[in-house]
Amino acid sequence: MDQSFRTISRRGDVSELYRLIQRDGNVLRRFDEVEFIETPLLVAADEGCIGFAMEMMKLKPSFARKLSQQGVSPIHLSLEKGHKEMVLRFLQMDKDFVRVTEKNAENKRLDVLQILIRMLKKDYYREEVNRKDEDGNTALHIAARNNQTQMLKLLLSSKADKHATNQSDLTALGVAEQHNNRESIRILRGRFIPGVSNIKSKWEKQIAKVSKQSVAILACFC
Known part of the structure; x- marks a missing residue:
């Protein structure tokens, strides 16, 4: 990306964007021609420029699914930077943006899960954290498989159902045992319970009152 495009993307300058388009109607096409590239949408997501990002989405919705050379997508970058309103706007446009696979998909971080949980309404905890993927796995199953103990604790404190089974008829505990x-086995057997109430209280106080969002958001980050 040339410096002028990067600058207007960082400033969120929609007027200048359209001036560039008027000078060259194909100015955005070259971004589609490269598999991994920093797009204006990614820069806007990094800066939290919602207006510019949404305008770019109207012009080039394909940019929402493009990864940078570091394997980062716009919605995941917004999550990592804590731009919650931008994340919600992405999800309102297409709930499946959250499923865009990053290059280093196994390196999932607890802070991203924490941001998502804070974005959910208190009454929406149970429904969202217990959604299943195509194999019947919930976020709890995936965290148990990967032995991600802090995520397990956070999910359990957010009403994750440890009795839910996947298509192999395994609970999260069964997956951990497999x-x-x-450590995951110990947690899922309930031996960390004294700390649960503190975690639960901490996060429930921080829940944002936002619109209901959809499909297995949490499972994508475990």
């Missing part, structure tokens, strides 16, 4: 993930 992989011999001892």
Whole structure:
């Protein structure tokens, strides 16, 4: 991306964007021709420029699914930077943007999950954290498989159902036992319970009152 485009994307200058388009109607086409590239949408997502990002989405919705050279998508970058309103706007436009796979998909971070949980209404906890993927796995199953103990605690404190089974008829505990993930087994058997109330209280106080969002958002980050 040339410096002028990067500058207007960082400033969120929609007027200048259209001036560039008037000078060259194909100015955005070259971004589609490269598989991994920093797009104006990614820059706007990094800066939290909602108006510019939404305008770019109207012009080039394909940019929402493009990854940077570092394997980062616009919605995941917004999540990491804590731009909650931008994340919600992305999800309102297309709920499946959250499923765009990052290059380093196994390196999922607890802070991203925490942001998502804070964005959900208190009454919407249970429905969202227990949604299943195509294999019947909930976020809890995935965290148990990967032995992500802090995520397990956070999910359990957010009303994740540890009795839910996947298509192999395994609960999260069954998955943890299958992989011999001892710490996850201990947590799922309930031995961390004294700390749960504190975690639960902490997060419930921070829940934002936002619109209902959809499909297995949390499972994508475990």
